Amino acid sequence: MTNTKIKDMLETIEQFAQSQPDFPVYNILGEVHTYGDLKADSDSLATKIDSLDIPEKSPVVVYGGQEYEMLATFVALTKSGHAYIPIDSHSALERVTAIVEVAEPSLIIAINDFPLEDIKAPIVTLDQVKASFANK
Template sequence: MIKDVIKKIDEIALNEPNRIAYDYLGQTNTYGDLKKRSDAWAYQINQLGLSPGSPIMIWGGQTFEMIASFLGCVKAGHAYIPIASYSNADRILTIQEVSEAEAIIAIDQLPDITLPPMQVIKPDEVKNGDFTLDVEQFVEGDDNFYIIFTSGTSGKPKGVQISHNNLLSFINWEMTDFALPDHPSFLSQAPYSFDLS
């Protein structure tokens, strides 16, 4: 049974660094890659001076860089709000208004809109290196892990908050009921629940 999602992922990275974490049409990245890149994202986010626990919007597609930025956010103590880059551009503004996010990560190029005063982070600004993170900052317990916004077809989109404990409960149920191996399957499922258009 897993007790901490983030620490479990890092444990796999340290014990089995060559284990595949991401595979898209034969393009693969390992858990070692994931730890190194997510640590770099977390370090960069920690330099921004965001309010504690402030969520971070992430605009992009289902890429390795997107997953690494998800994990980087929660390692820095911030929930992430995934927004599929095929969504209506105005959706960014609506979600920012509701969530009061102070930053957006632009994995894909942002559409031509006027953003409110907020920090924009792009992958090429995140330098790779060997970073030491404070595990006490990691999202845990009842802290929000990620926030999924509804489509808003019947009004203003609403954010559904998924805590670390919620995600942990889902992962452990899934592994038990479906006899899955002891590693977080959320990398291929939960954070990809962002078909929100």
């Protein structure tokens, strides 16, 4: 065990966003997003989430794959004080249904098209997520 101070995720992202804002945090198949992007986008999305009429600290389902918007959404939800429940878009419909029934989320953020209908929770779409990002 070392004597190195352990930082939490948000502190680490903030530190990299300030010291190395152009350093890639996400680079898949040529789509590159930096720590500066992640901080700005997650701050903006967290503000949008905070403006929604959902209970404090309530769980939120995030549905998608390995997109940058998933990462930014996880960080934004952490900043806004909500637990997130990631569901991979390749999950079986029965699994998605079971998770939503058990979790009773206050919100669903669908980075990919959400497969269930007649859901009580409001759904934020990919277009809405992208629209809330900084400078977009």
